[in-house]
Every structure is written in structure tokens, then in C-alpha cells.
């Protein structure tokens with residue numbers, strides 16, 4: 454063991470002010486428990502941290518927002534990238550250089566004054582690098598494809614401690630310090646959400662409607678079990694609501710018209726919105742919460758399987774859970790840097806259970822029950838959405 458490497462940047466140990474803030478992230482069910490947290494401000498400080506861990510054979514992890522925490526560190530060194538958030542946009546090349554700790558909100562804020570937008574997803578608080586490493590299923594994914602395919606350059610520190618420049622995302626434990634991504638020209642998005650009470654027929658109707666959509670339109674349906682909470686508006690209270698989300702680069706008013714025939718509409722907000730506000734389509738949570746999640750890529754969407762979901766996950770189910778089905782296809786099918794399963798999938802089926810009552814084991818059992826009818830068409834996990842699962846767990 455060599456002891457030549459010296460840590461630089463902010464270094465925190467258990468008990469230091471800020472230690473807990475840096476080790477904790479959006480996932481409130483668990484947190485890293487490192488011996489040491491390094492909060493670098495520069496790539497050189499990241500490099501010093503990687504070398505320090507290498508020389509002492511320490512376990513090493515990286516955290517930005519903590520939305521995607523899988524296996525928490527127990528000891529070792531955590532690099533918290535949150536202070537590396539600079540975003541520089543070049544309107545001439547339509548590219549942005551994004552430091553490792555930036556969230557999509559940071560990129561949207563820098564890009565939108567130029568009429569440009571990144572291929573961000575449902576939540577502006579998600580970290581750019583973690584999202585890209587999962588492929589990047591964006592709000593307009595059927596139109597523009599996977600966000601990972603828009604990566605034009607990567608700066609990082611290899612496990613050996615060497616600074617590296619790559620033309621695509623690493624898969625080998627390299628710590629990314631910055632990415633260069635391509636933006637798209639986009640000032641407005643046509644979209645929003647339309648909500649109906651969940652029934653098996655509604656799911657079937659959405660699946661039929663979305664089968665032949667033009668690729669200018671991206672859609673999903675989120676089945677949300679609302680508790681019997683007096684603070685909720687009456688149409689939602691204690692009910693199982695299907696939020697059909699729409700994001701389009703064209704006026705889709707005519708295209709969405711048949712959705713209103715699916716059942717009584719309990720909420721509707723559709724129309725042109727500034728691209729910088731497109732995250733409002735999904736209403737994702739903004740504050741940390743404890744959750745478990747799993748997600749599968751499906752070759753085709755089994756209709757019988759689809760009809761089993763409401764009874765398993767609704768407000769009166771033993772483990773209420775939010776299930777989302779996203780229609781893939783379109784430009785997703787032309788993915789270049791993602792695994793074949795991502796390109797071939799027609800749908801993403803995901804479940805998120807908030808652990809505010811159910812324990813994690815009960816949530817995992819429910820997720821397996823939920824996915825079982827889809828086994829024949831299962832192309833594998835979409836890792837970005839598998840919260841709390843170590844990658845090795847198939």
C-alpha cells in the first residue's frame with residue numbers, strides 16, 4: 454500500500470458539521486455510511502480522492518442527488534459531487550458542458566434562455582450523470598431517443614486514478630467529472646396530464662390508443678393509489694387514479710381526444726407549456742422519501758397482465774404502490790449506445806412503493822407479483838429505475 458496520495462477539497466468525517474447532509478440523498482430509506490466524505494470543487498480534487506481510495510484499498514462510491522442509491526457504502530470513501538454544478542451552454546454548437554453534480558434543473562436553467570433544452574426526464578432534481586448512466590428515458594423520448602445517445606464527451610477519473618477523456622459514458626467505475634451533451638432546439642412542449650379513475654378497461658384503452666402514436670408524442674400512464682386523506686380534492690380521495698401523461702413536439706389536441714372516452718375525467722391540464730416547465734407534466738415528489746422500485750423493459754405489453762395491475766396495487770391493496778407504464782418505441786428504437794433490450798422494448802413497466810407503512814420486503818414481493826404475468830416478454834431490468842437493488846441481483 455502506498456500512502457503518497459493526499460486528499461484535497463472539503464473532507465468530512467463522522468461528527469463533522471455537514472457530514473450527514475453530504476452522505477444523505479433523496480432516498481430516505483437508506484444512506485451511505487462512509488468513514489470519509491470528500492466534497493470536491495474541481496476535477497483535480499476528485500482525482501485526489503480516487504487516488505486516496507486506490508492507495509488505501511478503500512471502497513469508493515459517488516453520489517450526486519442520491520435519487521438512485523443502490524448499495525450504500527459501509528465504511529470507505531464517498532465522493533459527493535454536489536458542489537460541482539457548473540453548466541456552460543454553447544448555443545452555436547447546441548452543446549452543454551455539465552459538471553458531475555448538476556441536476557437537470559441546472560441544465561434547463563442554463564439552456565432555456567437560448568431556446569434549447571436537454572433530454573431530461575420527469576424530475577428536475579435528478580442528477581444528470583446518474584440519469585445518463587441509466588440510459589435516460591426523457592419526457593420526449595419517443596421523439597428524441599435516449600439521452601445517453603446525446604453524450605458527446607466525458608471527462609473523468611479512471612479507477613487507476615488517471616484523468617481520462619472518453620467519447621461515451623464509462624461502464625467500469627470511472628468517476629465522471631463532467632459530460633458534454635447535445636441539446637435540442639425546443640422552446641415549448643404540448644402536454645400535461647389527463648386523469649381518470651383506474652379500471653382494467655382504462656388500461657386496455659390507453660394501451661390501444663398509444664399503440665399507433667406518432668413519434669412526436671410520448672406518453673405513459675401512472676396508476677396512483679390516493680389515501681383517504683381529507684386534504685385531498687374529492688375526486689382523488691381514497692381512489693385509484695390513472696394519470697395519463699403526454700409530452701409532444703406538435704399540437705396533440707386531436708390526437709388525445711379519444712382519451713376522454715376512457716372514463717369520467719377527474720382532472721385535465723393539457724396544452725402548450727414552456728419547455729423549461731415540462732417537468733410539471735409528471736408532478737414527481739421533490740422532497741426526500743423512503744422508496745423501493747423495480748422496472749422491466751417489455752418486448753410487448755401483455756394485455757391480460759395489464760388487467761391484473763389495479764387489484765394488486767390500488768388504495769385497498771395490502772401494499773399500495775405507484776405503477777407506471779411508459780410507451781417506448783419511436784426514436785427509442787434507434788438507440789445507439791444503450792443495450793439492445795432498451796431499443797427492442799415497446800414498453801417500460803415500473804413500480805415504486807413508498808415505504809411509509811409497507812416494509813421493503815413486502816414491496817419487493819409485490820413488485821415480483823406484479824411483473825410475473827409479463828415474464829414471457831421481459832427483456833430485463835431498466836436499472837435507472839431499480840431503487841435499492843444492487844446491480845448484481847439480475
Ligand SMILES: Cc1cc2nc3c(=O)[nH]c(=O)nc-3n(C[C@H](O)[C@H](O)[C@H](O)COP(=O)(O)OP(=O)(O)OC[C@H]3O[C@@H](n4cnc5c(N)ncnc54)[C@H](O)[C@@H]3O)c2cc1C
Pocket residue numbers: 478515516517518519520521522523534553573574575576578579580581582583584585586587588589590591592627628629630737738837838
Ligand atoms: C422521482 C424520480 C424520477 C425519475 N425520473 C426518471 C426519468 O424520467 N427518466 C429516467 O431515465 N430516469 C428517471 N429516474 C431514475 C434516475 O435517473 C436514476 O435513479 C439515477 O440513477 C439518479 O441519478 P442521481 O445522480 O440523481 O442519483 P445518485 O444516487 O446520486 O446517483 C446514482 C448512481 O449514479 C452513479 N453516479 C452518480 N454520479 C456519478 C459520477 N459522477 N460518476 C460515476 N458514477 C456516478 C453512481 O453509481 C450512483 O450510485 C427517476 C428517479 C426518481 C427517484
